[in-house]
Amino acid sequence: MREDPLLKIGEFARIGQVSIATLRHYDQCDLLKPNMLDPASGYRYYSFEQLARLHRILALKEMDFPLRQIAQLLEEDLPLEQLRGMFILKQAQTQRMIDMEQSRLTRIAARLRQLEQEGKMPAYEILLKQVDPLLVASIRDRLPNAGEYRLLYKILSTYLDRHNVSYPQVDLLILHSRHEISEEGMSIDVEVAIPLPAALEGNGQVCVHTLPGALMACTVHSGDDFLLGRAYLALYQWIKDTGYQVIGPPRYVHLQRAEPIGAGQAVTEIQFPVEKQNR
Secondary structure (H helix, E strand, O other), X not given: OOOOOOEEHHHHHHHHOOOHHHHHHHHHOOOOOOOEEOOOOOOEEEOHHHHHHHHHHHHHHHOOOOHHHHHHHHHHOOOHHHHHHHHHHHHHHHHHHHHHHHHHHHHHHHHHHHHHOOOOOOOOOOEEEEEOOEEEEEEEEEEXXXXXXXXXXXXXXXXXXXXXXXXXXXXXXXXXXXXXXXXXXXXXXXXXXXXXXXXXXXXXXXXXXXXXXXXXXXXXXXXXXXXXXXXXXXXXXXXXXOOEEEOOOOEEEEEEOOOOOOOOOOEEEEEEEEEEOOO
């Protein structure tokens, strides 16, 4: 029977796409011993069959296992399916880290734009209008900050999709309270609502009800949510100057959401329920 030829360390390193120094280090760590060592010259020789072990070592290194632990895993001779499962899990973890860092990068860019806009107060047009009652499906919860409402929106939209309900892309965020500090930390009472074309049965989390109509002082903000405070300021100033008072929780009507967060294309109508003060 013909035996597979042995490869010099340089050839094996080239085929395995590692350095000669790496192979020597693996030899010293008893991770990958040469198939043969020439006692006269000291040359190391490897076989093609050893490529599979080299590939496993490199795969486990990609998952950040230390060499000592890799040696233990190789001794256990993990089944291919188990190794594949470990890779899929690591892949998912890495993707989550990338998504988190990408989101953080987007928020940093938005904050930079916020700094650049300091002192450049845009002109907001304030409109006083009567808003009709609106049938909605909603979820109300306490969140660390209002910006996490997207989690509730996802749950709500998934519920409506399961019930084959057609709904507009417009949604509402209702701020029922300001930030409060409790034993669990800081939180804000928010409600996410999606308009419904017809009545629908809710569940323990999703509530179907009618938002009351009201006289609203409104303005439209285009751009990052981080800059919504300027629209707030303009509304509060208008309400104060015109003799009105706020009588209920403000509503954010998301006419166009920005994806990803902070991308700058969001369009939001802010509505404050108001009434004329008695003089």
